[in-house]
Amino acid sequence: MKVMKFTGSNMQEVMEQIRSKLGSDAVILNSKTVENSGYFGLFKKKSLEVLAAIDERPPAPETIPSGGYTVKREDSIESERILKELKQMQGLLQENMFRNQSPDKYEWYPKELKIIYSRLQERGLGSGLLDDLMPLLLKEWKCSLANAEWAEEDIEQLAKKIMIERLQVFSAPRGESNRKYIAIVGPTGVGKTTTIAKIAAEYMLNKQRKVAFITTDTYRIAAIEQLRTYAQILGIPLEVAYNLEDFVQASKRFAHYDHVFIDTAGRNFRDSVYVEELMKIIDFDLNLETFLVLAATAKEEDMNKIYEQFDLMNINGLIFTKTDETESLGGMINFIMNYSAPVAYITNGQDVPDDIQAATPENIINMVFGGREHVRSS
Numbered sequence: 001m002k003v004m005k006f007t008g009s010n011m012q013e014v015m016e017q018i019r020s021k022l023g024s025d026a027v028i029l030n031s032k033t034v035e036n037s038g039y040f041g042l043f044k045k046k047s048l049e050v051l052a053a054i055d056e057r058p059p060a061p062e063t064i065p066s067g068g069y070t071v072k073r074e075d076s077i078e079s080e081r082i083l084k085e086l087k088q089m090q091g092l093l094q095e096n097m098f099r100n101q102s103p104d105k106y107e108w109y110p111k112e113l114k115i116i117y118s119r120l121q122e123r124g125l126g127s128g129l130l131d132d133l134m135p136l137l138l139k140e141w142k143c144s145l146a147n148a149e150w151a152e153e154d155i156e157q158l159a160k161k162i163m164i165e166r167l168q169v170f171s172a173p174r175g176e177s178n179r180k181y182i183a184i185v186g187p188t189g190v191g192k193t194t195t196i197a198k199i200a201a202e203y204m205l206n207k208q209r210k211v212a213f214i215t216t217d218t219y220r221i222a223a224i225e226q227l228r229t230y231a232q233i234l235g236i237p238l239e240v241a242y243n244l245e246d247f248v249q250a251s252k253r254f255a256h257y258d259h260v261f262i263d264t265a266g267r268n269f270r271d272s273v274y275v276e277e278l279m280k281i282i283d284f285d286l287n288l289e290t291f292l293v294l295a296a297t298a299k300e301e302d303m304n305k306i307y308e309q310f311d312l313m314n315i316n317g318l319i320f321t322k323t324d325e326t327e328s329l330g331g332m333i334n335f336i337m338n339y340s341a342p343v344a345y346i347t348n349g350q351d352v353p354d355d356i357q358a359a360t361p362e363n364i365i366n367m368v369f370g371g372r373e374h375v376r377s378s
Contacts, residue, residue, distance in 0.1 A: 003029070003053040010107050014050045022054040029053055106134055112152060113137050116159050123368055124300075124330025129166070129337060136162055160365050167336065167361035179289035181251075181260050183282060185313060186293035187306055188266030191321040193223055194350060195293055197230035200261045201353030204234060209258040213238040214250045216281045217265040227263055230352060244281055251286065275312055289316045291344060296323045300331035307339060317344040320359065324348040329368045336364075 004021060008014040011031075018026050029051040106117050117134060140158055184196045196213070203209040213231050215238065217223040224240060231238040239250035254260045264278055282288075292315045294303050307315075318341050320332055336343060346363065349355030357363055 002055075003051065006050045006052060007034070007047050008050075009047055011048060011050075012108060014048055018050065018052045022052055026052045026054045109134065109138060110141060112155055113141060115152065116155055120159070120330065120368070122328075123370075124328040124334070125368070126330065126334040129163075129333065132166075133159060133162055156369060160369060163333075163365045163368070164361040167333075167364060177259065177289050179287050180258070181262060181286045181288040183262040183264065183288055183290045184293055184319070185264045185278065185290060185310055185315075186266060190266065190293045190295045190298075191347065192266060192293050193217070193226050193230075193263055194352060195319055195321060195345070195347055195356070196261050196263050197227070197234070197352045198347065198354075198356040199345065200230075200236060200259075201234055202356070203259055204236065205353065210256075211236055211259045211261060212254040212257045213261050213263065214241055214247065214254070215239075215263040216241050216247065216278070217263055218242050219265045223263075223265070241281060244283065247281055247283055251283065275309055279313065284313065290314060291317050291319050293319045293321060294332075294335075296320045296329055296332050296346075297326045298331070300334055303331065303335045304338075307335075307341070315341075317342050318359075319343070319345045319347070321347045323367055324355075327370070329364075333364070333368060 002022070004018075006014050006017045006021075008017060018028075031048065031050045033046055034049045106114055109117070113134065116137065117130060120130060120133075137155065137159060141155075182199070184192045184199075186192050200211050200213065204211050213227060213236055215224055215227050217227075218240065228238055230236075237254070239246075239253060241247040241250050251260065262282060264282070265274075284290075290313055292307065292310050294306060298306075318336075320343065323329065323332075323346050335341070343359035343364070345356055346359045346367075347356045
């Protein structure tokens with residue numbers, strides 16, 4: 001068996017070399033991306049390295065005469081077995097080899113599909129989701145060629161449809177909560193106080209519910225004053241809880257209200273003590289629904305750490321804020337799918353009560369594709 005190594009800038013170029021040197025019966029044993037050293041360590045360039053083989057031995061007779069009997073040659077049997085296994089490996093490797101290349105794994109795709117790939121990659125979508133999406137787009141693309149050419153808008157609509165279907169399982173459609181107490185938690189600077197005011201206003205103005213505020217954010221005077229201002233504008237009563245006893249008293253005062261919204265302090269999410277302290281102030285044995293607020297502008301790795309820290313509190317859903325402050329919403333999508341986390345709301349501005357909407361898969365994916373026609377909550 002003859003084994004040779006081939007290199008090139010892409011798979012098409014390498015396959016041409018293999019066919020030229022070894023013929024069409026060659027099998028691919030392995031493929032990987034390698035990095036050339038360049039000049040003095042500079043101008044490094046990636047290329048594709050493929051190991052291919054061909055069985056050079058002439059075909060041996062299947063049988064040889066031996067005293068009137070036919071005996072199959074053992075070396076021929078073994079050779080056939082190896083060649084069969086190699087061809088099976090070739091099929092599997094060729095099916096998956098493009099996953100082993102980067103960044104040119106989709107170089108052989110039609111130009112129109114590569115445009116969508118580049119666009120979504122720039123917006124931060126992870127390779128896992130893209131590697132699921134691209135083969136589906138290619139399949140539909142091939143089917144469509146028999147009918148008519150696709151416009152870029154058609155490809156975008158199909159990509160949206162596929163991604164929306166992927167997100168359906170993580171959607172948490174927001175009707176009215178069946179819980180009396182609704183707590184908003186999260187790290188500092190994500191807009192928890194503004195968000196809780198928006199949700200409370202929606203319940204009061206659109207659902208005609210009687211609502212109240214409790215804040216445990218006693219670390220910042222400004223935070224209490226901010227929520228007090230919203231409470232005065234909306235005509236909602238507010239109680240401040242410095243400890244569990246205060247919280248219990250406030251809960252008794254608001255016993256006849258439909259919903260009580262609980263604002264919490266934002267602290268360094270790396271400090272596990274903060275979450276433990278919060279659990280000592282709020283009575284989590286109540287009929288409580290807890291939402292974790294994350295900023296869409298945060299790094300994906302920080303979102304992961306925040307979620308893991310607050311997961312001790314039995315998070316019921318997520319709220320993403322500041323979606324209007326970034327064009328790279330892929331980290332949000334990656335996070336949702338990695339944690340199978342239901343999302344309740346997304347916010348896109350500071351206006352109370354307007355800049356909030358239900359986090360439907362359609363709304364989220366439209367944002368990822370750059371759509372800013374956000375529907376106001378109703």
